[in-house]
Amino acid sequence: MSEKTVMVVDDDVDLVLELQVQLEAVGYRVVTAHSDKQAREVADKTHPDAAVIDLMMEEHDSGFALAHYLKRRMPEMPVILLTAVASETGIDFDATTAEERSWIRADVVLDKPVRFETLHAQLQRLLA
Numbered sequence: 001m002s003e004k005t006v007m008v009v010d011d012d013v014d015l016v017l018e019l020q021v022q023l024e025a026v027g028y029r030v031v032t033a034h035s036d037k038q039a040r041e042v043a044d045k046t047h048p049d050a051a052v053i054d055l056m057m058e059e060h061d062s063g064f065a066l067a068h069y070l071k072r073r074m075p076e077m078p079v080i081l082l083t084a085v086a087s088e089t090g091i092d093f094d095a096t097t098a099e100e101r102s103w104i105r106a107d108v109v110l111d112k113p114v115r116f117e118t119l120h121a122q123l124q125r126l127l128a
Contacts, residue, residue, distance in 0.1 A: 040069055
């Protein structure tokens, strides 16, 4: 099986580095971005196999906007949305129903802090 490329997008530079090191250690090629705009440029140049993106970056809905962009450009690419919204606001949502996926445009929503084992398992499932 060829090496899969995962794009990691978050305005938290430390989290991006942490995920990059962990994903590379299990065999993924990783490209990174720290904003919605930068992620669009990286995605258009590299065509990653999957994306792991933060919900709230430069704007509160940057992750939603980026997920919509990615799914419009690369509909088959799995998108995992990471969010701390539940812990910060008490609002809880996920992408388990077709209706939720239609407006969230992510294949999986994971709450931060996310265990790497959980993220890795989701990537393996989505990229199988």
